[in-house]
Amino acid sequence: MEEQQNVRRILLFTILSSLALSARSWAPYRLPSHLVPEKYSLKIITHLEDENNFAFEGSVDIRVRCLQDGTNVTVHIKEPLKVVEEGVKVKAASGEEEGQELDIASHDQDLDNDFYVIGLSDELKQGMTYIVHIPFRGKLTQLLAGYYLSSYVDLATGQKRWLATTQFEPTDARRAFPCFDEPAMKARFSVSLGRSNNLTSLSNMPLNSTEPIENMPGWVWDHFSESVPMSTYLVAFIVSDFEHRVSPPLGPRHNDVNFRIWARKDAMDQVQLAIDVGPQALSFFEEYFDVPYPLPKQDMIAIPDFNSGAMENWGLITYRETTLLFDPMVSTIHNKQRVISVIAHELAHQWFGNLVTMKWWTDLWLNEGFATYAATLASNQIEPTWNLMDESAVEGYMIVTNLDSLKSSHPVSVPIGNPSEIPQIFDTISYKKGSFLLRMMSLFLGEVTFRKGVTSYLKTHRYKNAEQDDLWRALTAQAHLDGSLPEQVTVKDVMDTWTLQTGYPILTVTRNYDNGSATIKQERYFGLSHHQEQNQHWWVPISFTTQDEINFEDTSPKHWLPNTSSMEIFDLPASDKWVMFNLKASGLYRVNYDKKNWDLLVEAFNSDEFKNINVVNRAQIIDDAMNLARVGKITYDIAFGLLNYLKNEREYLPWRAALSNLGYIENMMRRTGEYGVFKRLLSPIYDEVSQSSPKNKTLFLIKQHSQIIAWACAYGVGDCVDQAKAAYKSWQKMSDPDANNPISINLRAIIYCTAIKYGDEDEWNFAWERYKNSNVGSEKNLILGSLGCSREEWILRRYLDWAMEDSSGIRRQDSYTAFVSSANGNIGYHVAYNFLKNHHKDLFDYYGPKATRLGRYYSSVGKSMNTMPEYMELKAIGEEPSFSLSKLTVEQTEEKVLNNIEWRTKYFDEIVRLLKNILKICRKAAPVVLTISKTFEKCFFIANKQLDVITIQLKDVRKK
Numbered sequence: 001m002e003e004q005q006n007v008r009r010i011l012l013f014t015i016l017s018s019l020a021l022s023a024r025s026w027a028p029y030r031l032p033s034h035l036v037p038e039k040y041s042l043k044i045i046t047h048l049e050d051e052n053n054f055a056f057e058g059s060v061d062i063r064v065r066c067l068q069d070g071t072n073v074t075v076h077i078k079e080p081l082k083v084v085e086e087g088v089k090v091k092a093a094s095g096e097e098e099g100q101e102l103d104i105a106s107h108d109q110d111l112d113n114d115f116y117v118i119g120l121s122d123e124l125k126q127g128m129t130y131i132v133h134i135p136f137r138g139k140l141t142q143l144l145a146g147y148y149l150s151s152y153v154d155l156a157t158g159q160k161r162w163l164a165t166t167q168f169e170p171t172d173a174r175r176a177f178p179c180f181d182e183p184a185m186k187a188r189f190s191v192s193l194g195r196s197n198n199l200t201s202l203s204n205m206p207l208n209s210t211e212p213i214e215n216m217p218g219w220v221w222d223h224f225s226e227s228v229p230m231s232t233y234l235v236a237f238i239v240s241d242f243e244h245r246v247s248p249p250l251g252p253r254h255n256d257v258n259f260r261i262w263a264r265k266d267a268m269d270q271v272q273l274a275i276d277v278g279p280q281a282l283s284f285f286e287e288y289f290d291v292p293y294p295l296p297k298q299d300m301i302a303i304p305d306f307n308s309g310a311m312e313n314w315g316l317i318t319y320r321e322t323t324l325l326f327d328p329m330v331s332t333i334h335n336k337q338r339v340i341s342v343i344a345h346e347l348a349h350q351w352f353g354n355l356v357t358m359k360w361w362t363d364l365w366l367n368e369g370f371a372t373y374a375a376t377l378a379s380n381q382i383e384p385t386w387n388l389m390d391e392s393a394v395e396g397y398m399i400v401t402n403l404d405s406l407k408s409s410h411p412v413s414v415p416i417g418n419p420s421e422i423p424q425i426f427d428t429i430s431y432k433k434g435s436f437l438l439r440m441m442s443l444f445l446g447e448v449t450f451r452k453g454v455t456s457y458l459k460t461h462r463y464k465n466a467e468q469d470d471l472w473r474a475l476t477a478q479a480h481l482d483g484s485l486p487e488q489v490t491v492k493d494v495m496d497t498w499t500l501q502t503g504y505p506i507l508t509v510t511r512n513y514d515n516g517s518a519t520i521k522q523e524r525y526f527g528l529s530h531h532q533e534q535n536q537h538w539w540v541p542i543s544f545t546t547q548d549e550i551n552f553e554d555t556s557p558k559h560w561l562p563n564t565s566s567m568e569i570f571d572l573p574a575s576d577k578w579v580m581f582n583l584k585a586s587g588l589y590r591v592n593y594d595k596k597n598w599d600l601l602v603e604a605f606n607s608d609e610f611k612n613i614n615v616v617n618r619a620q621i622i623d624d625a626m627n628l629a630r631v632g633k634i635t636y637d638i639a640f641g642l643l644n645y646l647k648n649e650r651e652y653l654p655w656r657a658a659l660s661n662l663g664y665i666e667n668m669m670r671r672t673g674e675y676g677v678f679k680r681l682l683s684p685i686y687d688e689v690s691q692s693s694p695k696n697k698t699l700f701l702i703k704q705h706s707q708i709i710a711w712a713c714a715y716g717v718g719d720c721v722d723q724a725k726a727a728y729k730s731w732q733k734m735s736d737p738d739a740n741n742p743i744s745i746n747l748r749a750i751i752y753c754t755a756i757k758y759g760d761e762d763e764w765n766f767a768w769e770r771y772k773n774s775n776v777g778s779e780k781n782l783i784l785g786s787l788g789c790s791r792e793e794w795i796l797r798r799y800l801d802w803a804m805e806d807s808s809g810i811r812r813q814d815s816y817t818a819f820v821s822s823a824n825g826n827i828g829y830h831v832a833y834n835f836l837k838n839h840h841k842d843l844f845d846y847y848g849p850k851a852t853r854l855g856r857y858y859s860s861v862g863k864s865m866n867t868m869p870e871y872m873e874l875k876a877i878g879e880e881p882s883f884s885l886s887k888l889t890v891e892q893t894e895e896k897v898l899n900n901i902e903w904r905t906k907y908f909d910e911i912v913r914l915l916k917n918i919l920k921i922c923r924k925a926a927p928v929v930l931t932i933s934k935t936f937e938k939c940f941f942i943a944n945k946q947l948d949v950i951t952i953q954l955k956d957v958r959k960k
């Protein structure tokens with residue numbers, strides 16, 4: 001029987017492939033192109049009443065148009081969905097035969113490609129429309145994909161409540177109903193949901209009518225309005241007992257979209273932020289895109305079990321609780337920033353993604369990159385004092401230059417081979433590099449041109465699909481109209497070099513100090529010094545300023561470096577003045593200079609002049625210098641000469657850049673023994689920071705405060721650890737610690753982690769109790785992150801076991817938080833790594849369709865490895881089938897380890913010298929800390945001692 005089926009499958013497969021290939025030279029996993037869907041009538045009854053049989057059943061009528069004669073109807077289905085074959089019908093819906101049924105010859109499944117194929121004896125005729133009727137049923141799973149189950153405990157009764165919800169992107173609509181599950185197969189949807197009458201149902205469109213279901217007393221049908229044309233991955237439906245609140249209208253100048261926020265009853269006190277932010281962001285985008293939001297309503301709902309952060313289903317956006325809900329008494333300012341930016345991101349998708357959708361997943365970046373970029377713009381308008389544009393520039397610059405320095409990175413616009421690759425490209429490249437490149441375009445074309453071009457792109461392709469060339473075309477037309485791009489150059493010329501090639505360039509500026517000229521050479525930047533790539537070049541927008549000019553505001557390109565290897569420019573200043581390129585990180589490129597210009601810059605930074613240099617450029621040059629030193633393009637002398645100025649720096653962003661780069665060095669040294677070597681650098685600023693408390697201060701002040709304290713506590717600077725332990729103790733002593741927490745909200749993560757790290761079972765159990773009792777997602781998440789800070793092996797082992805047991809109270813969606821936080825600790829690293837070695841198969845089963853998650857496990861242990869034996873072992877694990885859905889991350893992690901090995905072998909002596917530099921910094925910090933002379937003495941003393949210890953330890957390591 002099975003054999004027979006196999007033969008049929010293979011036969012079918014061959015026929016289908018050749019059919020498809022001859023028609024459009026499609027790959028076998030693409031749907032054949034002879035039919036396109038126009039409209040779905042979808043009916044689903046959801047059974048939540050029987051704990052032993054959570055299930056759904058229904059039928060779909062798909063009206064399809066025939067573009068080419070054919071004898072099969074091929075749609076997507078995937079487990080747990082089952083077709084009820086006896087009920088399948090294909091009827092003519094136009095022409096003389098309208099209403100007549102076609103003869104069905106066979107039903108087949110191609111499991112490799114998720115196809116269900118109805119073979120017909122009669123021919124489907126080009127130009128005709130048909131109705132394909134398919135009844136189906138399926139089980140509701142807990143796998144966070146398709147139509148799945150979520151649950152929560154009702155606080156008043158202590159009872160578990162269930163809900164059913166969808167997550168379809170990228171390719172899981174086929175797990176819920178038979179459909180043409182490709183983004184370009186847009187159609188209208190009429191959804192009807194059958195539910196028990198004590199529940200509520202929601203879908204993309206407003207509810208139209210409700211009527212009893214025949215022969216099912218206590219059950220009703222909810223009929224929703226017909227949708228606009230949209231892709232299957234954006235369809236959503238939910239059956240729950242949730243409550244909602246309506247956002248008040250913004251005022252007469254704004255749209256009248258009905259905006260509602262939904263959550264479980266006990267979380268309704270956390271919806272105020274979303275109530276406020278949602279309509280503001282929606283209205284920002286209507287203005288920004290100059291295209292109205294086309295649906296009459298927008299629902300946003302917090303789902304207790306949710307795989308990713310949020311999902312932009314048109315008119316029914318689903319969120320994790322942590323990304324929609326906010327409790328001002330408990331949630332941190334980070335949480336607030338996250339909620340605002342996620343709401344903005346998903347609302348931006350209503351245009352970029354929903355209204356205009358990528359033709360194929362290759363251009364996913366158009367969706368995700370744009371939503372990411374536009375989210376920053378909207379958030380910036382909502383919280384104008386937060387400096388979000390600067391923060392996202394620096395964050396984007398650091399994260400993208402880092403990942404994209406790997407050979408195993410990938411182009412922004414990425415060919416998709418096997419569909420298993422689709423979930424993997426929801427990554428830093430699509431989101432952050434995509435977003436950074438859009439910002440780059442907006443800066444070189446000018447904001448007005450960029451916006452008009454985008455609007456024209458959206459208007460041209462609305463309710464349809466597009467690829468990046470369509471965006472380039474719209475922007476080029478606008479740019480030439482506005483004169484913001486030379487006539488002979490197109491946006492495509494420029495941007496193809498950025499989106500079709502992997503990587504980004506490093507510019508080397510070599511000045512001729514005699515005549516004020518300079519040669520600018522470009523090559524691809526690699527994180528490993530011996531990689532070389534001769535043939536890659538980019539169109540680079542070149543901006544710079546000089547010591548005479550000091551103008552960081554004009555980011556429009558002074559020159560274009562065309563996609564050739566080098567050029568000369570002639571407008572540089574006198575020989576004793578510095579020049580600085582790439583203003584405010586307006587382009588995605590690093591810059592290296594000749595030694596003399598570096599010296600001039602280092603001198604400027606170490607004088608009062610540093611304040612005149614834009615703060616983004618301060619952070620950016622720290623990141624450049626530390627990375628150039630890391631690959632041997634400049635010496636660590638220069639890089640640390642620059643860092644030396646930090647003793648006078650009080651701004652958040654430069655410190656963030658410095659600490660994250662020092663973090664790399666620290667990470668490389670952590671398992672060589674004692675590793676708190678950089679604490680000396682922090683002493684002066686810690687003394688300052690720990691004595692101030694940034695109440696009602698700006699976002700950056702709060703972040704600066706907490707990042708310095710985090711480092712201080714991690715390296716035992718000053719009294720940080722004692723303070724943290726004391727604060728935690730005072731919480732433990734509270735009579736009702738779930739209601740009364742004396743610890744300052746934005747320091748909780750650091751204080752919990754420190755107290756648990758230096759504490760024992762008591763501290764751990766106390767936090768675990770608070771975790772179980774908390775009703776706020778972000779608080780739960782924060783505690784999970786701290787529980788991994790323990791240094792007790794048995795506690796950590798138990799923690800990781802619990803993280804995979806549903807009964808422990810740790811949700812599947814949060815399991816990796818426990819793992820990653822453990823892997824970050826020194827002891828935890830070993831526990832986590834062993835756990836991964838022993839349990840990757842279990843994890844693979846546990847995650848099911850969402851097993852791409854294993855990539856995070858792999859990278860969180862791999863990132864601090866730096867020896868050959870470690871590499872070999874890690875690589876062998878990465879080859880296991882458990883990691884088959886995380887290939888990209890596995891490869892990138894392996895390459896990072898190779899980089900680490902090179903760095904470690906090469907810079908051994910450098911590190912020792914670097915430690916001496918830290919001593920020097922201690923000395924130079926004297927003026928700042930003279931008033932706190934005790935700290936200074938301590939700093940000097942410990943640094944000396946530390947240096948000896950580390951030198952000895954490093955020598956040991958080298959011998960091994």
Ligand code: BES
Pocket residue numbers: 169170308309310311312341342345346349368371423426
């Ligand atoms: N479209 C994505 C959701 C998604 C992610 C679907 C991965 C399938 C796979 C959504 O718009 C999104 O980008 N969510 C982010 C949060 C966002 C604010 C960065 C996420 O889930 O991480």
Ligand code: ZN
Pocket residue numbers: 345349367368371
């Ligand atoms: Zn997104």
